[in-house]
Amino acid sequence: MSTQTRTWHNWVAVAALGVGSFTIVTTELAPIGLLSVIGADLGTSTSQAGLIVTLYAWIAVAAALFTAVVLSRLPRRPLLVALMLILALSSALAAWADTFPALMGARVIGALSHGAFWAMIGTVGAQLVPPHRVGLATSIIFGGVSAASVLGVPLANLVGTNEGWRTAFAGVAALSFAVATVCFITLPKLPGHEGVGITALGRVLSGYRFIRIFAAIILTITAHFMAFTYIEPYLGAQSGIAPSAIAPLLFAFGGAGLAANVVTGGLIDRRLKTVLLISLCMASMALWVLSTVAGDLGLISTTLVLIVWGGAIAAILVGFQTWILKEAGADALPASAIYAAIFNGSIGLGAILGASISTLAGLSKLFLIAATAIAMGTLAIVLLAAPATTSDATE
Structure with a gap:
């Protein structure tokens, strides 16, 4: 295979991984758009239904760390294909669940592969x-996160509302199987990493710079999912927003994320810190607006604020992942595993904090607390120099 053909084939594989990230994030977050429907069908409250997001995320934490310690030596293609097939099984079982414990059990299986x-x-x-193209590749791969927001969560909401939430989970199962097939066809043979284990994890966790960036990630991701997990009941409670408008609003949120990935993809390698700081400020501002003028925004203004929030969080996710990879160098796998664990742990923490705060103080206060936490994460980035490997000499 010529160098040009190999390069093209590798970029196709990168795109396949983007589809994979779309699928796993859709699987994790699809219940966010269906909490009310699932709760009503299985006889649980909306806050209890949110536990299918929380528990899923926390099990994914353990799975990510287990991967770095135990599975790091396995060849990548068969491992990734097997994980996607397990994810397909999980969603299929969720579609058949007729009790809340059965649904939780099905979600546990998916969380292990996730x-x-x-x-x-x-x-x-x-x-x-x-x-020098790691940032662009990361933008493509984690663009699947934004795509899950623009297509996955809103479509799950749309299908779940009109055809039932079980149909939405069945669709996710079919998509997971399709992605397993695509990954099998497009991914080249890639060896595992030798010597990745507890020592490597400890080396990353003991680094001062990693501690700072991980702290910013915890604050930001926890805050985002405190609010986003309950975006469907928040929108449903707003005067002037009909239930039929919620899915289009979620599409606007995710569409902004896709656009942000396109815009930041060419900038992230050269202006990593700048892109991240601007995005963090925009996300905090959007949440503050949703909190302070809740009920008075109206449909058009709410759409605009969601577009700002959606675009900002997409750039933040790509920025954090790129920062970790550039910072880690040879320790990319353990650092990425820790990032995945922190990310998913923060999703779970955000969901359960969101449930508690919304019950005690209401959704408006929840969004205000989320805005404040992201502002604190922004300060941590302001005080931290960009990774030495970035090509942006000014950062």
Whole structure:
């Protein structure tokens, strides 16, 4: 295979990983758009239904760390394909669940594969492209996160509302199987990493710079999912927003994320810190607006604020992942596994904090607390120099 053909084939594989990230994030977050429907069908409250997001995320934490310690030596293609097939099984079982405990059990199976897949895909992307294109590859791969918001969560809401939430989960199962097939066809043979284990994890966790960036990630991701997990009941409670408008609003949120990935993809390698700081400020501002003028925004203004929030969080996710990969160097896999664990742990923490705060103080206060936490994460980034490997000499 010529160098040009190999390069083209590798970029196709990067795109396949982007589809994979879309699938795993859709699987994790689809219940966010269906909490009310699931709760009503299974006889649980909306806050209890939110536990299917929380528990899923926390199990994914353990799976991500297990991957770095135990599975790191396995060849990448068969491992990623097997993980996607497990994810397909999980969603299929969820579609058949007729009790809340059965649904939770099905979600546990998916969470095990989710954490492992998430820990791998960032480093696999870095194996496929030159070092100076890692940011672009990361933008493509984690663009699936934004795509899950623009297509996954809103479509799950749309299908779940009109055809039942079980149909939405069945659709996710079919998509997971399709992605397993695509990954099998497009991913080249990639070896595992030798010597990745507890020592490597400790080396990353003991680094001062990693501690700072991980703290910013915890604050930001926890805050985002405190609010986003309950975006459907928040929108449903707003005067002037009909239930039929919720899915289009979620599409606007995710569409902004896709656009942000396109815009930041060419900038992230050269202006990493700048892109991240601007995005963090925009996300905090959007949440503050949703909190302070809740009920008075109206449909058009709410749409605009969601577009700002959606675009900002997409750039933040790509920025954090790129920062970790550039910072880690040879320790990319353990650093990525820790990032995946922190990310999913923060999703779970955000969901359960969101449930508690919304019950005690209401959704408006929840969004205000989220805005404040992201502002604190922004300060941590302001005080931290960009990774030395970035090509942006000014940062």
